[in-house]
Amino acid sequence: MTLPPAPSVNYTDTSRRPAWSQLPGAVRDVVTRLAGDAVVSASAPVGSGFTGAYAGTVTLAGGSRVFVKAGAPDQPHVVGALEQEAVVLAALPRGVPAPTILGFASVDGWSLLVLGVVEGRMPGQPWTPAEVEAVHRACLVMADVGTPCTVGDPALGRALSTDTEILAVARTLADGSFVDGPELPRWLPGHQARVAELVLSAEGRFDGDTLCHGDLRPDNLLVSVDEPAVATVVDWNWVGAAAAWVDWVGLLPLMAAQGVDTDALLASSPLTRAVDPDSVDAYVATIAAYMLGGYRDEPPPGCTPALRRHQLLMAHLFLEFLRGRRGWLV
Template sequence: MTQEPDYRNTVTRPAFAELPAPVRAGIESAAGSVVDVAFPSVTTGFTGAYAGLLALGDGRRVFAKAAGPLAPFALEAIPREARILGQLDGRVTAPALVGAAAVGDWQLLVLEAIEGRLPGMPWTAADAEAAHGACLELAALEPTDVAALTDSSLAADVGADPMALACLDELASGARSWPDGIPPLTPDHARELARLGGLAGQALAGERLVHCDLRPDNMLVTPAGRARVVDWNWVTRGPVWCDWVGLLPLMAHHGLDVERMAARSPLLEGVDAEAVDAFLAILVGYLVDACVQPTVPGSRSAVRAHQRHMARTFTALVASRRGWAQV
């Protein structure tokens, strides 16, 4: 059985004091004040880039990120996130952008500090309700605003992902074995999974906001019970229900009645169950393929454990929804 990652502790990051002096000065400039106290770097996420809470000399608190050449993914993601957050301007649960800058070969981002805790440790009904509320807020953004944020498409980038589709075909034909820790489907059901995955390109067409990376460590539940969504660098366009459905497999794994929650959600009202299953199926293909790949430079091995565990939960949910047995 795959071991579930502890999303509160998946990475070790440099401390603020360990950043190069020009980078620290650049963060202070972007924040608009000197740093009075640098709290310990966060231990969530999967890159080795700096990320931490800072208390400023003017009394404010901010959250800062900084990435250099040793964290190439974060180095590319930070300016993309800065652009998106600048356009969102604090809407749809996103943190407000305080400042961003490039310092030499480093990229810096300073954000509103959000007081809150990670949901889903494990998932409870209250956490699920908070996450659902956040998904409703994302869904409320008008398509014209979404189009200004991104020209990418979930249907093209995920629904037509050649590696995911090839993985499903190989699982169906027996050319690929199911990874250790993921109970396999029967051959007939593996072929049905591949058929569903082939429908994802059509099922995921849409023009609404999709965060596309919603997981426990990318949300914070505030003391008032509102879920705030962070890490906005994978934003794309698709159906309103995708972010919510993407949370359901782990909730089901933790014992919540996700079929009841799905039936009650306005996000899924009138949505064809086959479209939902197609989304789950293509993500099984993506996750099964990804979880056995070498770790990319600048990321941590915990990302593969995350993908393996998610492959297990996504496979289990689609099997449950279709009445399939796992062997």
């Protein structure tokens, strides 16, 4: 059987952001106050992410630079995310590889977050050995300094394994009522009950007391160009306590799709070498089910259509990774 290709997503061009000059004067004035200096120029906003909110680097009169995020009143998803990120960044344990928060404010329904600039590139284009090592080190540091977790949802791992929307998708896979489509892997109908079985057996498997980013993917990472490369984790919106291996395992399907030996990574990493393989597979199946839920729906207000293309791509990659690990024939 010939498998349909996974959808293509250019993660450097998934957002639709305004320029700095298009922001209201009151918003720009608050950024000046938070940064402690006047903004004299701004780079083009970043192309990654899935919203129409502003995100970009500005240069101050004194020559320093800061990174600014700004969510508008008609972008409630973004406004809430920035408010949450400000709380999380201020509370992260010392040593977590995250941007420095310089200030947060709200004005006229806008949420504004000013951060220290992180120099680096998005990994995974394609994954290099240096990038894999740098991101793995970042995950190890988060597991070290972030245990016990004191930030965000104290039961994030449990919440994921018991999420009602994910379990609803799993039940439709189990009873054969899931609406398949030509955009999904063609082998899925023959194995969807097996995917569902893993999801429905997941409760308790992801529990832990380690800081979990919860959305660790290449466009939420920046890797420095120096040696040894250092990875910084960005976009700290939805965090909490989970098993120490969850963030790391969530990256492996993306690496495997580019030929990285993820079996070797699983066997050698202190994060995963003692983890039950069925727990790893249950997590991969759970994320696949999450991505299958609503991927045909309109994106939330303020989000771009690229969000659903990303969701479909992740469903493909996690399902293919699972199929390979379980040895399911097409």
